[in-house]
Amino acid sequence: MDLKTSTWPRRHAEQLAQLHRLLPESADRPLAVANVGPGLAVRYLGRIANRNTVVGDLVRRFETAVRRLPMPDACFENYEATELAAALDGRRFHLTAIDINPRVVRIVVKALAPNAAGVVADLGVANSPVLLQLRERFDVVFSFAMVARVRSAFADNARDNVRSLVRPGGLLVGGGEFGAGDIAPVEGIEHFFRRREAASPAA
Numbered sequence: 001m002d003l004k005t006s007t008w009p010r011r012h013a014e015q016l017a018q019l020h021r022l023l024p025e026s027a028d029r030p031l032a033v034a035n036v037g038p039g040l041a042v043r044y045l046g047r048i049a050n051r052n053t054v055v056g057d058l059v060r061r062f063e064t065a066v067r068r069l070p071m072p073d074a075c076f077e078n079y080e081a082t083e084l085a086a087a088l089d090g091r092r093f094h095l096t097a098i099d100i101n102p103r104v105v106r107i108v109v110k111a112l113a114p115n116a117a118g119v120v121a122d123l124g125v126a127n128s129p130v131l132l133q134l135r136e137r138f139d140v141v142f143s144f145a146m147v148a149r150v151r152s153a154f155a156d157n158a159r160d161n162v163r164s165l166v167r168p169g170g171l172l173v174g175g176g177e178f179g180a181g182d183i184a185p186v187e188g189i190e191h192f193f194r195r196r197e198a199a200s201p202a203a
């Protein structure tokens with residue numbers, strides 16, 4: 001399956017540092033975190049690709065070509081989910097990797113075991129039963145460069161699906177326009193959105 005999984009180390013380092021600052025130091029339960037479209041790269045090659053040099057660019061092209069070859073999971077690695085886990089810095093968490101590509105999901109779950117679970121789902125599908133089950137489950141939803149990979153006719157579904165995962169009061173960190181309805185941009189912090197807390201029942 002070639003769904004353009006390109007990623008590289010520290011791609012979202014700025015947003016992860018910001019997330020670290022925003023999250024409370026402690027909580028009475030593990031944080032529920034979703035990483036939607038974590039991506040993967042060929043082991044080792046992905047680490048030297050995409051530097052802003054001629055060599056880095058050549059390695060990136062080579063890595064993209066090699067990634068399409070049939071190879072075992074052990075030949076690939078993910079950076080985003082492990083960096084996300086590191087940014088939580090000792091806080092208890094459980095991470096759910098959500099991706100259309102089963103290989104991406106397997107690799108993240110293995111890297112973060114026992115603190116991770118995986119869900120294979122196409123975010124471009126509206127009312128997907130598997131995603132409906134995850135509705136408003138997550139304190140943090142982290143999703144970059146996934147909506148851009150969904151065909152434009154289904155991109156609104158993808159955005160709606162990502163939004164639907166965030167629980168009231170929870171954060172959505174992502175590239176793209178996610179602000180809508182009760183999800184609003186966090187003032188002054190690019191790529192951060194928050195779902196409004198649920199209104200308390202009238203006395």
Ligand SMILES: C[S@@+](CC[C@H](N)C(=O)[O-])C[C@H]1O[C@@H](n2cnc3c(N)ncnc32)[C@H](O)[C@@H]1O
Nearest residue numbers: 005007037038039100101122123144145146149
């Ligand atoms: C370009 S990579 C982004 C990787 C990483 N988030 C980053 O920013 O470096 C796109 C990711 O979205 C996933 N993806 C593409 N289309 C998808 C879809 N329709 N539903 C769910 N995931 C999808 C790919 O498998 C891949 O993991």
